[in-house]
Structures are given as C-alpha cells and as structure tokens.
Amino acid sequence: MILVTGATGTLGKPTVDLLRAAGYSVRSLSRHPAHNSETVVADLSTGIGLQDALAGVTTVVHLASGANARDSQQTRILLDALAAHPVEHLIFMSIVGVDKHSLAYYRDKFLSEHLIAASGIPYTILRATQFHSFVSRLFSAQRWSPVTVVPAFTMQPVAVEEVAERLTALVAAGPSQRVADFAGPEQLSFTALAQQWNSAHSFRRPVWTVPMPGAVGRSFARGDHLSTLPGDGRATFAEYAKAAAGPR
Ligand SMILES: NC(=O)c1ccc[n+]([C@@H]2O[C@H](COP(=O)([O-])OP(=O)(O)OC[C@H]3O[C@@H](n4cnc5c(N)ncnc54)[C@H](OP(=O)(O)O)[C@@H]3O)[C@@H](O)[C@H]2O)c1
Numbered sequence: 414m415i416l417v418t419g420a421t422g423t424l425g426k427p428t429v430d431l432l433r434a435a436g437y438s439v440r441s442l443s444r445h446p447a448h449n450s451e452t453v454v455a456d457l458s459t460g461i462g463l464q465d466a467l468a469g470v471t472t473v474v475h476l477a478s479g480a481n482a483r484d485s486q487q488t489r490i491l492l493d494a495l496a497a498h499p500v501e502h503l504i505f506m507s508i509v510g511v512d513k514h515s516l517a518y519y520r521d522k523f524l525s526e527h528l529i530a531a532s533g534i535p536y537t538i539l540r541a542t543q544f545h546s547f548v549s550r551l552f553s554a555q556r557w558s559p560v561t562v563v564p565a566f567t568m569q570p571v572a573v574e575e576v577a578e579r580l581t582a583l584v585a586a587g588p589s590q591r592v593a594d595f596a597g598p599e600q601l602s603f604t605a606l607a608q609q610w611n612s613a614h615s616f617r618r619p620v621w622t623v624p625m626p627g628a629v630g631r632s633f634a635r636g637d638h639l640s641t642l643p644g645d646g647r648a649t650f651a652e653y654a655k656a657a658a659g660p661r
Contacts, residue, residue, distance in 0.1 A: 414472075484522050505538045509638055608620055
C-alpha cells in the first residue's frame with residue numbers, strides 16, 4: 414500500500430492516477446473528507462489521523478506542502494509518525510536549487526530534505542523545476558489587465574504529468590537517496606513565456622518586465638532555481654499554453 418500525501422494537489426492528482434494505472438494500491442491523504450474509501454483524512458500540521466493513515470503502508474510519497482504551514486514542520490510530524498510505523502520507502506518531492514536559493518519556502522524545503530536524509534528511513538528525494546501551471550498562474554491572475562507584468566528572470570518549467578511519471582518510476586526503483594533533478598526542456602525568460610501564453614489565448618497586450626528586488630530577486634536573477642539543459646521534461650510551455658487555451 415502506498416500513501417500519497419498532497420494527493421489532491423496539482424502533482425498529487427496525476428501521481429495517484431499513474432500509480433493506480435501501474436497496479437499499485439494507493440491511499441490518498443487529505444485534510445478534507447472525500448466520498449470514497451481510498452482517501453484518508455489526516456492533517457500533517459497536527460498529526461491528527463496520521464497513525465490510521467499509515468496502517469499497512471509500505472511506501473509514502475510525500476507531496477503535501479502548505480503555503481501557510483512550514484514544509485519542514487509537516488515533514489517533522491510525518492517523520493515522527495513514521496517512527497511508530499516504519500516504511501520501506503519514503504519519497505519526497507523537492508525543488509531544484511533549494512540548497513542555494515534565498516526564498517524562505519525553498520530554504521525550508523532544504524531543511525525537509527535534511528530531516529529525511531537523517532531520519533534513517535530508506536528514502537528518495539526528487540527535485541523538480543516549477544510546473545507549467547505554477548508559471549501560468551501569474552498570467553491568469555492578470556487576465557483582466559491591459560498589460561502583463563512579469564519578473565525579469567528565466568524559468569525552466571516542466572509538465573506536472575511528467576514529474577508524476579518520474580515519481581511512479583521512482584516507486585518501482587526503490588530507495589535511491591537524492592536522484593537526478595527533473596527539469597523542463599527549455600529555459601525561457603518570463604517575458605517570452607508571457608508572450609507565448611498571450612499568443613495562445615489571442616490576447617493582444619504588451620508584456621512589461623520588472624526587476625524583482627532584494628536577495629530573493631537576486632537569487633532568481635542568478636538562476637538558482639534552474640537546472641542544466643536539456644532537462645528530462647519533454648512538453649514545452651508553448652504546448653501547454655495552447656492546450657490550456659483550447660480549440661480556437
Ligand atoms: N508547484 C510547483 O511548481 C512545484 C515545483 C517543484 C516542486 N514542487 C513541490 O511539489 C509538491 C506538490 O506541489 P503542488 O503544487 O502539487 O501542491 P498543491 O497543489 O499546492 O497541493 C498541496 C497539497 O498539500 C496538501 N496539504 C497542505 N497542507 C496539508 C496539511 N496540513 N495536511 C495534509 N495535507 C496538506 C493539500 O491537501 P488537502 O488540501 O487535500 O488537505 C494539497 O493536496 C510540493 O512539495 C511542492 O513544494 C512544486
């Protein structure tokens with residue numbers, strides 16, 4: 414039995430689908446009740462429900478991450494629960510560049526990596542670059558704006574379904590510690606990505622590029638969040654934007 418935390422999220426949904434299609438028994442963890450027997454209710458910020466969620470589980474795919482709760486706090490609570498319910502394999506989803514980036518969320522993610530590596534539990538850590546949907550959220554948020562404003566840095570976005578494929582392969586591979594990063598096939602400026610999005614949606618509006626201030630801005634400008642080229646990802650952002658726009 415595989416327990417997937419964050420099973421209801423952007424990455425969790427395709428991961429659960431692919432694991433089931435590969436023949437695994439999968440239990441989804443969520444804070445919210447669902448009307449099916451395959452979802453278990455638990456909260457990683459308190460630990461409530463975790464012991465029941467882990468009953469009979471041999472592999473945990475830990476994808477949950479809360480915007481307002483620290484990633485490492487949730488990871489600590491999961492690791493404490495795993496001390497009472499040992500598993501054969503813990504897979505953790507991380508982000509490219511967390512070891513050098515200034516963003517607090519990324520630094521905390523790096524702490525989660527450390528906690529897992531030091532836990533004694535057989536583990537695999539996969540880092541990925543930002544998902545296509547993460548990038549497009551910035552554009553969608555500005556859909557009523559006469560201009561698209563973007564930060565002045567480069568991205569290497571990746572298709573979330575391909576990250577889910579890699580996670581499924583890592584389940585089969587067994588504990589492998591830190592594995593090769595999974596990154597998108599190309600590096601493009603945010604400006605170019607916004608132009609692709611606007612073009613796919615037939616939006617005729619200028620794209621304004623603004624520098625991001627501070628240490629976090631410098632980290633992004635340096636490309637601390639980027640991987641090497643070519644990344645293993647296949648789908649481009651332009652293809653994603655076209656599919657998101659639908660038939661024209
Ligand atoms: N987004 C990106 O571009 C990107 C890139 C690389 C890596 N990652 C990493 O990939 C992982 C998944 O990201 P995502 O974008 O799919 O996340 P997401 O869509 O924001 O989903 C977050 C998930 O975390 C769960 N969650 C949050 N707080 C929880 C809590 N206290 N207890 C239990 N579950 C909790 C939510 O479940 P419920 O609401 O159902 O409880 C939800 O399923 C994260 O670790 C993220 O850092 C993301």
